[in-house]
Amino acid sequence: MSDASEVPEVTMPSAQAPGSPPERPRLRWVVAALLAQSLLVGVAVAPALSPRLTGQEYRMRVAPVDPIDPFRGAYVQLEYPGLPAPPRDDDAPPMGTVYVPLAQDRSTGLWKGTDLRDTPPDAAPYLTCESDGWRLKCGIDSWFVPQQRAAELERAMREDHAVAVLKIDSNGHAAITDLIATT
C-alpha cells in the first residue's frame, strides 16, 4: 500500500455535477461590478475633477525639475519657483497638509505663493498641498505632453518663459490645464 503522504492531488470541478458546463455568474453581479468600476474611475481622478469643474483660472511661472533632461517619457516633472519650499527648522509647519496663500505679481500678472500655513487661509486663492518636509506636492507637479510639443516647451522652460495655467477651487485643490510658452 502506498504511503498516504504520496497520494496525488485530484483536481475536481468545484460545486458542479460532472460534465456540466461551468456555472456562469449571474449577469446582474457582472453589471454591478462594471458600474462599481466606473465609479472607481471617478474616484481615481476626483482630485483633478473638482478644480476643473468649479475652479478659477490662475497662471504661475513654472520650471523643469531636471533642466538637463526635463522630459521623461511622455510627461515632464514641474516645479514652481513662485511657491515656498518647506523650511527645515523647528518652526516649520509639521509634515502633512499645508496651505499656500497666493498673491498676484502686478508687473507680470502671474501668481505666486506667499508663505506656508498649517490652517486654511480665510480668503482664496490658496493651494492645499502635502509637505513631506522636503517638497510640496500640490497636485500640479507633472504635465503629460505629446511628443510634438515637447521640443517647443523644453526650449521655453529653459529660457524661463513657460507658464502653467491652473484651475483652483475654493478648497485650494488645483489642476493644471495647460502649459504655455510665453515670449
Place this chain on the structure above:
Amino acid sequence: MVETASGRGTAPGRGEPGDTRHPVSVRTMRWLDEQLREWERDGLVTGTAAATIRSRYVAETKVKLLAIVTGLGVAFVAIGLIWLVAANLDGLPPLARLAAVAAVWLGLAAAAEVIRSERLTAVCRTLAAAAFGAVIFQAAQSLQVPAFEPALIGCWGLGALLYAYATRSLGAFAVGLAAGIGWFAWQIAETAHGIAETAIAVLCGAIVATAVAVAHAGRLHRARPEFATGWRLAGAGFALVGLFMAALPFGEPESGRSPWQPGVLWMLGIAAATAAAALMLAGRSTRTAIRGEDGRPPAARLGWELLVLAVILALGTALVLWQPDSGALENLDPSRMTPQLWARTTTSILVFLAAAAWFAMLGTWRDAPSLTSVALIALVLFTTFQSFAVFAPIISGATLFLAVGAVMLATGLAAERVRRRLTRRRARPGKKSTKEATS
C-alpha cells in the same frame, strides 16, 4: 465517441457533449490504476466496479505548455495596453483616447459573457481586468492627475477584485491582487518613516489579508477556493517581509519620532476590525457546516490563523522596538557584540524560523502547496541575508546555515514522529469505543 473501459458500448470522447469524466494528471491516473488493482486483488471491489470507477476519470496530457503560452500572451497584451496609454499617443484628443480605451474594456467584459468557450472567457475576463487599469491611467492622464499616484493603482486593484468576485475569474483575481499588493507596498513606502513604522504597517497588512482569506468560508470558498489561497499567500508574504524588516539590526527609529504615528494606529485598528469581522463572517457561513475532525466548529480553527498572525505582529513590533547598540555590526567590530545584541539577533532568527514553519504547515493544512513553497523560499533568503549581512563579521555564513539546518532537521523529524502517533491514535477510535462499551 470512444469505447468504455468495461468494453460495454461507447461513451462521449473528451470534451464532447455528455462527457462526464473528470480530468486528472497522468500521475494521478497511474496511482488510481495501481490502487484499483490492489483493491481488486484484496477483494474490496469487483472487476466491474473497478472498471466503472476508472471510467470516471481521464488522464489529460500536456496542455501545460499551451496554458503557459496562453498565460504569457495574456500578460503581454495586458502590459502592452497599459504601455500604449503611457505612450501618450497624440493621434487622438485625450477624451477620444479615453473613450477608445473604455470601449476596449467594456468590449472585453461583454465578450466574456457572450462567448461559450470556457478558456476564451477566462482570457477575456483577465484582459478586461487589465484593461480597467488602462482606463484609470488614461483618465488620469487626460485630466493631468499627477504622475506616480499610488491611489490610481489602488483603484485599479479594487475594481479588478470586484470584477473577479462577480465573475469568479481567477485571472481577474490575480490582476486585482497584484495591483492591490503593489498599491499597499507603494503607499507604505510613501507614508511610513523608518523601518519600525514600515515593519508594523506591513505586519498589519498581513493580518488584513489573512482575515480576508478566513472570511472565505462556506459558499464562496466552495465556488473558488483559489481566492482564499491567494489572500493567504499575500498575508504570508507580508508577514514574512515584515519580520524580515523587524529582524534587521540596523534600523533605528528616527530621532524624536515615535513609531506610533496616526497612520500606524489606524492600521492597527483596521487590522483588528477586519479580523473580528472575518471571524464573525466565517462563523456565520459555517454554522451549519459539518464539524471538523476534532469536533470543534470550523470557525474556531480559522481563528487559529488570525491568532498566530496577531502573535507575529506582537513579536515583530517588539523586535523593532528592541534596538540595542548596533554599532558593532555597522562597523564590522565583533568585539562590540553585546549580550543584548546577541539576544536580539538570536531571537529574531528564531521568530522568523517559527513563522516560516507555521506558514509551511498552513500550506499543507489548507492544501496550498504554493504557501509552503513561499515559506521555505523566504526562510532560505532570510538565512542567506543574515549570514552575509549580519553574521559575516562574526562567524562564517556556513556556520549559520549548519545551525539553522540542524534545527530544521530536528524539528521536522520530531514533527513527523508526532504526526504518525496522531495518525495511529485516530485510526483506533473504533477499538477504544468497543473497549469502553464492554468495560
